[in-house]
Amino acid sequence: MFFDDPVLMSRLLTILTLSFHIFYATIGVGLPFMIIIFHWLGIKKNDLHYILMARRLAKGFVVTVAVGVVTGTAIGLQLALLWPNFMQLAGHIIALPLFMEVFAFFFEAIFLGIYLYTWDRFDNQKKHLLLLIPVAVGGALSAFFITVVNAFMNSPSGFELVNGELTNMNPLLAMLTVSMPTKVTHVLATAYMTVAFTLAAIAAFRLMKGSETSYYKKSLNVSMKIGFIFAIASAIIGDFSGKYLAEYQPEKLAAAEWHFETEERAPLILWGILGEDHEVKYGIEIPYALSILAHSDPNAEVIGLNEFPEEYQPPLIIHYFFDMMITIGMFMLALSFVFLVARWRNWSFVDKNGYRWLIVMGAPLSFLAIQAGWWMAEVGRQPWILRGIMTVDEAATTAAYVDVVFLGFVLLYLILGIGTIVVLRRMFRKRSIEEDLAYYSGGDERWA
Amino acid sequence: MGLELIGITVLWLFLFLYVIVGSIDYGAGVFNAHSILTNKQHILSKVIQRYLSPVWEVTNVFFVFFVVGIIGFFPDSAFYFGSILLIPASVSIILLALRGSYYAFESYGAKGHKGYAFMYGATGIFIPASLSVVLTISEGGFVSFENGVPVLDYTALLTSPLTWSIVVLSLVAVLYISSVFLTWYAHKTGDMKATALMRKYAIIWSVPLIVAAGGIIFELRNHNIDHFESIMQLWWMFAISFVLWALTLRLIWLKRHFGAAVWLMIFQFMFAFFGYGISHYPYLLYPHLTIYDGFTNEAMAISLIVVFILGMLLLLPSLYLLLRLFLFDKKYVKGKRE
Numbered sequence: 107m108f109f110d111d112p113v114l115m116s117r118l119l120t121i122l123t124l125s126f127h128i129f130y131a132t133i134g135v136g137l138p139f140m141i142i143i144f145h146w147l148g149i150k151k152n153d154l155h156y157i158l159m160a161r162r163l164a165k166g167f168v169v170t171v172a173v174g175v176v177t178g179t180a181i182g183l184q185l186a187l188l189w190p191n192f193m194q195l196a197g198h199i200i201a202l203p204l205f206m207e208v209f210a211f212f213f214e215a216i217f218l219g220i221y222l223y224t225w226d227r228f229d230n231q232k233k234h235l236l237l238l239i240p241v242a243v244g245g246a247l248s249a250f251f252i253t254v255v256n257a258f259m260n261s262p263s264g265f266e267l268v269n270g271e272l273t274n275m276n277p278l279l280a281m282l283t284v285s286m287p288t289k290v291t292h293v294l295a296t297a298y299m300t301v302a303f304t305l306a307a308i309a310a311f312r313l314m315k316g317s318e319t320s321y322y323k324k325s326l327n328v329s330m331k332i333g334f335i336f337a338i339a340s341a342i343i344g345d346f347s348g349k350y351l352a353e354y355q356p357e358k359l360a361a362a363e364w365h366f367e368t369e370e371r372a373p374l375i376l377w378g379i380l381g382e383d384h385e386v387k388y389g390i391e392i393p394y395a396l397s398i399l400a401h402s403d404p405n406a407e408v409i410g411l412n413e414f415p416e417e418y419q420p421p422l423i424i425h426y427f428f429d430m431m432i433t434i435g436m437f438m439l440a441l442s443f444v445f446l447v448a449r450w451r452n453w454s455f456v457d458k459n460g461y462r463w464l465i466v467m468g469a470p471l472s473f474l475a476i477q478a479g480w481w482m483a484e485v486g487r488q489p490w491i492l493r494g495i496m497t498v499d500e501a502a503t504t505a506a507y508v509d510v511v512f513l514g515f516v517l518l519y520l521i522l523g524i525g526t527i528v529v530l531r532r533m534f535r536k537r538s539i540e541e542d543l544a545y546y547s548g549g550d551e552r553w554a
Numbered sequence: 555m556g557l558e559l560i561g562i563t564v565l566w567l568f569l570f571l572y573v574i575v576g577s578i579d580y581g582a583g584v585f586n587a588h589s590i591l592t593n594k595q596h597i598l599s600k601v602i603q604r605y606l607s608p609v610w611e612v613t614n615v616f617f618v619f620f621v622v623g624i625i626g627f628f629p630d631s632a633f634y635f636g637s638i639l640l641i642p643a644s645v646s647i648i649l650l651a652l653r654g655s656y657y658a659f660e661s662y663g664a665k666g667h668k669g670y671a672f673m674y675g676a677t678g679i680f681i682p683a684s685l686s687v688v689l690t691i692s693e694g695g696f697v698s699f700e701n702g703v704p705v706l707d708y709t710a711l712l713t714s715p716l717t718w719s720i721v722v723l724s725l726v727a728v729l730y731i732s733s734v735f736l737t738w739y740a741h742k743t744g745d746m747k748a749t750a751l752m753r754k755y756a757i758i759w760s761v762p763l764i765v766a767a768g769g770i771i772f773e774l775r776n777h778n779i780d781h782f783e784s785i786m787q788l789w790w791m792f793a794i795s796f797v798l799w800a801l802t803l804r805l806i807w808l809k810r811h812f813g814a815a816v817w818l819m820i821f822q823f824m825f826a827f828f829g830y831g832i833s834h835y836p837y838l839l840y841p842h843l844t845i846y847d848g849f850t851n852e853a854m855a856i857s858l859i860v861v862f863i864l865g866m867l868l869l870l871p872s873l874y875l876l877l878r879l880f881l882f883d884k885k886y887v888k889g890k891r892e
Contacts, residue, residue, distance in 0.1 A: 168658055169658050169659065171658075172654055172655045172657070172658030172659075173654075173655045173658075175614055175654055176614075176650060176651035176654040176655055177651065178618075179614065179617070179618055179647065179650060179651070179654075180647045180651060182618055182621060182622060183621060183643055183644075183647050184647075185632075186621075186625055186632040186635065186636035187636050187639060187640050187643055187644065188636075188640075189636075190632055190633045190634075190636030190637045191633060193625055193629065193632035193633070193636060194629045194630055194632050194633035194636075195629070196629075197625045197626060197628075197629025197630075197632050197850060198629050198850050198851055198854060199854065201622075201625060201626030201627075201629065201850065201854060201858065202626070202854065202857050202858060202861065204622050204625070204626065205622055205623065205626050205858055205861055205862075206861055206865075207622075208615065208618055208619050208622050208623075209861070209865035209868065209869065211615060211618070212612070212615045212619070212865075212869055213868060213869065213872060215612050215614075215615055216612055216869075216872045216873060216875075216876050217872065219612065219876060219880075220875065220876060220879055223879075223880070224879065227879075240872075275851045275853050275854060276853060277853055277854050277857045278857065503636065503637055503640060504637070504701075504703050505637055505638075505640040505705075507640065507641060508640065510641075511640060511641065511644045514644060514645075514648055515644075515648070518648050518651055518652070521652070522651065522652075522655050525655060525656070525659050526655075529658075529659045
């Protein structure tokens with residue numbers, strides 16, 4: 107049909123599914139954590155506002171969980187459908203974390219079901235809060251195990267390669283690869299950060315629209331604080347990721363940085379346009395920064411892309427993904443830092459609409475940074491699916507009609523995406539916070 | 555018992571559990587849509603939604619568990635089935651995705667939307683049908699090899715009477731399992747009208763079930779004589795299954811012990827399902843792939859089994875809690891808790 111190449115179509119379909127799923131997966135990891143914080147603050151301060159935040163968010167959470175579950179199922183099956191040769195090989199060595207992920211998810215699903223339907227069944231609110239902990243832990247563990255698999259694809263280990271055959275498998279060592287610690291922590295920290303900034307954005311937006319002021323002010327303050335903490339964590343871990351790349355996947359770092367010649371005291375180039383002969387125009391050059399990122403030493407030597415054979419060089423477009431991620435990360439760090447300082451010093455400019463618009467922008471930007479980070483990670487591994495062992499060309503299915511299937515999924519994600527937005531809007535419009543407050547504070551003792 | 559056998563037994567058990575909980579779920583959706591069509595929704599919808607709401611996600615996980623497990627224990631199956639099933643499995647994924655998300659959309663966003671209810675009911679028919687095709691393919695005869703890669707012959711598959719008898723059986727089984735379960739559940743809620751209606755459905759679908767199941771055995775004789783002969787050697791399992799079916803029907807007919815009827819029905823399917831599975835041994839995909847040549851390495855197999863046991867220690871108490879809170883909580887099932 108329109109694209110006959112099954113390898114290309116398999117890649118496109120995988121990008122499509124992963125990019126769509128990551129929105130929901132990020133929320134799935136970050137939101138239960140935020141709900142716990144609000145719920146806990148509500149019990150501790152005996153403040154109905156925080157309790158209602160937890161309660162309202164939990165309701166919305168169900169919708170995103172539902173789509174997250176079904177798109178996650180799609181990925182699980184698509185791995186085998188689109189990359190049968192990879193899964194055959196990987197099944198022998200990296201099936202363990204995939205299997206564990208199912209358990210983590212199982213656990214999460216059970217307790218989420220219980221939490222949602224038992225708001226008023228416990229006399230002691232703390233018991234109800236406890237039910238949410240397995241949900242948050244399950245969500246984090248799911249992300250952990252899946253990222254372990256992705257880490258294995260970047261830095262495979264836990265086996266020996268003898269005459270092209272994998273032998274002496276050790277499933278546990280395959281989970282504990284060199285890229286695992288930085289990848290896992292980065293995924294978790296950015297998920298918490300993104301969800302916190304998204305909630306901050308919603309609060310800022312509602313404040314501009316003149317909604318229940320103290321409710322949204324509390325939500326904004328807590329969310330910005332948590333967002334700031336995880337923005338710092340993400341930046342620090344990001345720095346470690348740079349050092350990991352320099353050591354173990356230098357071609358990825360070199361391609362992301364458009365760093366062609368091996369040299370000492372390497373500068374970091376942000377943005378720019380690549381001219382002929384690999385000459386960078388209009389870029390922002392930060393002296394020594396790449397050497398520092400790669401080796402914590404301004405004089406250190408950084409390996410250039412030209413050291414690698416052309417067929418193993420990752421696509422140069424990942425430079426933009428990398429810069430997008432870093433620029434947004436730094437912007438959000440600064441934005442939340444200024445906000446917290448302003449709160450502390452009682453500066454009022456952060457309560458003006460101009461600053462609030464910046465906070466509102468933070469939600470789509472943070473999600474864009476997550477997407478860019480994954481595109482950088484996945485496209486930057488090309489041409490490999492399993493670095494050094496199997497390329498995507500060797501891994502892909504040879505089945506016909508991948509293009510038709512691709513169209514089917516485009517349609518599916520369109521329906522699910524629109525459905526999510528419509529349902530969430532309707533859900534929160536139907537019952538505004540003012541109505542909820544009036545309903546629950548009418549001398550009701552269930553929050554006492 | 556070799557590791558291969560342990561692996562496939564665990565997976566088959568989970569597939570069986572999915573067949574049961576999935577059928578209840580799919581059938582409930584069909585009955586719900588049907589009741590709206592015939593203006594009987596006041597009788598059924600409440601009962602069905604009270605059961606479905608807290609457990610639908612858990613149902614889905616049984617399926618994912620089976621898929622991930624089979625790739626883990628039998629990585630070669632990823633290659634064989636992955637290459638063959640692109641279209642049928644993608645259709646199933648899309649339907650499952652629509653079903654799962656629209657259920658959530660309807661229950662939490664747009665309550666009582668008829669379009670969603672019909673969609674939900676329709677997927678309850680199409681998903682079992684599309685999933686059951688995998689069983690048909692595993693009987694062999696529809697797969698050839700081109701350059702060492704398995705290719706599915708769609709024409710042969712779609713024109714085979716075996717395909718369609720398995721599709722029919724899957725549909726009838728869904729409606730039967732679901733109606734027997736919901737008869738009991740409705741009875742527990744104390745809703746007489748819903749009980750009577752579900753009981754009627756259970757009786758209606760019981761006879762087609764046995765006819766369809768018998769028809770498949772007959773079809774297999776033409777299609778895969780090896781498998782037919784191993785089924786004949788296990789005749790006693792199918793005989794027990796038949797007796798359990800008759801006992802279930804008797805209890806339902808006499809309006810007695812609906813709870814016991816559910817258990818009898820589960821055991822009826824267990825004997826038939828395991829009889830079928832054992833007679834299929836050792837093939838995953840007849841005659842190309844057996845559980846022995848598709849098996850993973852020993853280290854992986856042992857770690858998967860260890861993780862499975864640890865996971866069960868975590869899950870069984872949690873599942874028990876879920877059931878206790880929703881299925882066996884008298885106040886909840888009677889709708890006195892929201």
